[in-house]
Amino acid sequence: MSDKYRVGIIGCGGIANAHAHGYQGIEEAEIVALADPVEVALNQFGERYNVKNRYHDAREMLDKENLDIVSVATWHKLHAPMTVAACARKPKAVLCEKPMAVNLGECNEMITVARRNDVKLAIGHQRRFNSAYTDARELIGNGAIGEPRQIVCRGGQGLLNDCSHLLDMMRYVLNDSDAQWVIGNVERKTERYERDIPIEDRSAGIVGFDNGCIGMLLQEIAGPNYQGGIIYGSDGIIDLTEARVRLLNNKSTDWEERPSDGKNQHVAQARELVEWIEGKTEHRGDAKHGCAAVEIIMAIYESARMHEVVQMPVRTLSSPLDVMIENGDLPVERPGHYDIRAFLLRGEAMQP
Numbered sequence: 129m130s131d132k133y134r135v136g137i138i139g140c141g142g143i144a145n146a147h148a149h150g151y152q153g154i155e156e157a158e159i160v161a162l163a164d165p166v167e168v169a170l171n172q173f174g175e176r177y178n179v180k181n182r183y184h185d186a187r188e189m190l191d192k193e194n195l196d197i198v199s200v201a202t203w204h205k206l207h208a209p210m211t212v213a214a215c216a217r218k219p220k221a222v223l224c225e226k227p228m229a230v231n232l233g234e235c236n237e238m239i240t241v242a243r244r245n246d247v248k249l250a251i252g253h254q255r256r257f258n259s260a261y262t263d264a265r266e267l268i269g270n271g272a273i274g275e276p277r278q279i280v281c282r283g284g285q286g287l288l289n290d291c292s293h294l295l296d297m298m299r300y301v302l303n304d305s306d307a308q309w310v311i312g313n314v315e316r317k318t319e320r321y322e323r324d325i326p327i328e329d330r331s332a333g334i335v336g337f338d339n340g341c342i343g344m345l346l347q348e349i350a351g352p353n354y355q356g357g358i359i360y361g362s363d364g365i366i367d368l369t370e371a372r373v374r375l376l377n378n379k380s381t382d383w384e385e386r387p388s389d390g391k392n393q394h395v396a397q398a399r400e401l402v403e404w405i406e407g408k409t410e411h412r413g414d415a416k417h418g419c420a421a422v423e424i425i426m427a428i429y430e431s432a433r434m435h436e437v438v439q440m441p442v443r444t445l446s447s448p449l450d451v452m453i454e455n456g457d458l459p460v461e462r463p464g465h466y467d468i469r470a471f472l473l474r475g476e477a478m479q480p
């Protein structure tokens with residue numbers, strides 16, 4: 129019998145491939161089971177990664193497979209229920225995709241159930257394992273740009289999707305500084321959804337971090353959108369993308385460019401999960417960071433709802449965007465439900 133960590137994956141779609149590559153890239157883990165209610169997704173994935181034990185029902189997989197590690201790779205709405213279901217069976221670790229959940233109440237439940245069952249819970253903000261991001265974090269930590277004063281990012285696809293990565297990036301490069309206050313606003317004139325979650329058409333958020341730096345995020349305003357951002361300091365500038373970090377400071381006459389080492393971030397994410405299980409290190413994707421990114425998003429929505437600067441922590445556990453929609457505070461001018469990710473669905477499905 130293999131002494132490798134037994135891995136099960138819930139949700140066999142796009143991002144699950146990255147999880148599979150991650151686990152297949154390390155010696156210590158073996159993917160032993162998969163769950164997905166969509167036959168074609170389950171079987172294609174099972175054939176691709178040579179996994180024999182396949183389930184339509186995730187809970188049946190969790191009950192039968194005695195898993196050490198569970199990946200949750202479903203759409204956002206199922207992150208909390210699937211993480212809760214997995215933790216209840218006491219695996220050693222759960223790696224859940226971002227955004228951690230769709231509101232803070234769910235994030236709290238996930239953290240509680242993980243603690244209650246002694247499960248290590250990480251969230252898949254895999255760019256924390258991109259060497260360019262880590263270089264930027266170290267350069268800032270070593271004073272290469274003096275005091276970090278401002279980070280500017282441009283994202284798309286709603287705050288919870290792309291922008292959860294951007295807000296997590298802000299915290300990561302600032303040595304995981306916490307947000308103290310947030311002010312923001314949203315526009316929602318269409319019935320826009322992303323992976324079955326109502327999202328805004330456009331939004332903007334300004335975040336005051338406890339180290340004095342100000343984060344600024346524009347969502348579908350003034351593109352182009354990309355992962356990364358520009359970090360302005362008292363003595364220099366860092367321009368960060370997934371491909372490289374560029375530095376200009378008072379010691380240089382031109383931009384210094386450091387390319388990302390191109391190593392697979394998902395393999396590094398999986399490796400650190402095993403090291404975390406074995407007590408050798410913390411995991412840089414610890415759920416507390418996934419929760420912090422969701423909290424900033426909820427603070428932007430709460431600022432729009434309450435017309436105020438939101439002081440952290442956010443105390444509204446529902447999504448303030450959902451509350452605004454339900455209350456009629458964001459009247460739709462161009463009616464008609466549409467999901468910008470409907471193309472991911474299979475067969476005749478247009479909504480999950």
Ligand SMILES: NC(=O)c1ccc[n+]([C@@H]2O[C@H](COP(=O)([O-])OP(=O)(O)OC[C@H]3O[C@@H](n4cnc5c(N)ncnc54)[C@H](O)[C@@H]3O)[C@@H](O)[C@H]2O)c1
Pocket residue numbers: 138139140141142143144163164165166169186201202203204206225226227252253254289323472473
């Ligand atoms: N970290 C990243 O950079 C990154 C990139 C892409 C997606 N994601 C995240 O990954 C998640 C999944 O996105 P995706 O693009 O892979 O979606 P997808 O539609 O390609 O895959 C989701 C899969 O979940 C399955 N599923 C639905 N209900 C299920 C259930 N009850 N039990 C088990 N499986 C079920 C679907 O059949 C589908 O195969 C999203 O939350 C998204 O935000 C993260």
